[in-house]
Amino acid sequence: MAVTGLEIYKLLPKTNCKECGFPTCLAFAMKLAAKQAELKQCPYVSEESKAKLEAASTPPIRLVTLAGEGGKLELGNETVLFRHEKTFYHRPGLFIRVKDSDGVPSIQEKVKAADAFKVDYVGIPLTVDGFAVESISGDPATFEAAVKAVREVSKRPLVLMASSPEAMAAGAKACTGTSPLLHAADEKNWEAMAALAKANKLPLAVRAPTLEKLAELTDKIRQAGLEDLVLDPEVVGYSDTLLALTQVRRLALKKNFRPLGYPVIAFPRTATNGKVDHVVLAAEMIAKYASLIVLDRFDPAEIYPLLVLRQNVYTDPQKPIQVQPGLYEINAPKDDSPVLVTTNFSITYFAVSNEVEGSGWPGWLVVADAEGMSVLTAWAAGKFDADRIAKAMKNTGMEGKVKHRRVIIPGHVAVLSGELEEVLPGWEILVGPREAVDIPNFLKAMWK
């Protein structure tokens, strides 16, 4: 939980000696609270105050890192309940589960297909994040072979799922050089699992059927010297999941409740009554508040909407996703090809460029710097006006690239036509459609 400047001030010496570089202890406290100064700048803070302040500045939800050969995945370290308060930092990992009982050929076929899955969403590549290998057989050798099989065809991070410490140890042995999450320690096996995680310096998931029991267990494991923990509250169904995951997040952020200050792993398994759709449940977990979600199967039609949802929830609302302003050539345009103008908001850019590309028309797409806003928003904010469009046309050297003098502007800013004729003398301004989807028909009808 963030500490206020006044709370920090109470712990300072209050002598106003200025050695920290600030005129008063209060001024220093305010800078510390804003994270614009460091505690060590004051040489006179007592050890007791230091301990209190350092504890207060510990993140309310611990950052836990999983690592594969091909990259790492950071979980947790969130600071707000709602995205509009600031932003969410670490997207929940989407993992696909495979079972050791399926046999190596079947495991590798599934993992290869999911590992190769990659879609382009407004210029952002979306992929699955890793795999969870589950010991169904209970046999250490079978589990070790399954983990090795996955590692042969994917370099993504892993979750090892086994309730037997012997099987888990065999799985961990097959993961040398990486950092998988061990799932899971429970009331019965926690001592052996904690010892294994500690010996191998690996993060450990902790599983319990209630939040009270979960908190008791994390406390015991922390006292055993393990800090990199992930919570599994064993949730099932829409309402229990929402309730438990929201309680964990609230207790960690609002009450600074350390035993639940960890990322959460969740399994959107279909409930036995068949009334829960696992994709819808996974979507709920993305929105609130899972850090790692293990899906039972890989299906591109299911994973794609989840990846897009996650991308949207975890995009910083204060920083619009944008493309580089400039000139984009579509379908090898020539000097008689149409010239279109739009803004550099990613979704706008991709909507327009995809429609032009799909239409088969060659075209020049001039992308004006509108600070990453969509057409109407940018126009309303004064970021997409006649001067900016003229500047973009000039900077991209459009005059020298085409022999005609016609430029198509978005239908939403038809109002700019008159001004544009003044700042782009010699150019005819064509008002295009309001929606990108109508561009192909517009070009067919209007571009001769």
Ligand code: SF4
């Ligand atoms: S150095 Fe410490 S005691 Fe001196 S003014 Fe700064 S905060 Fe106060």
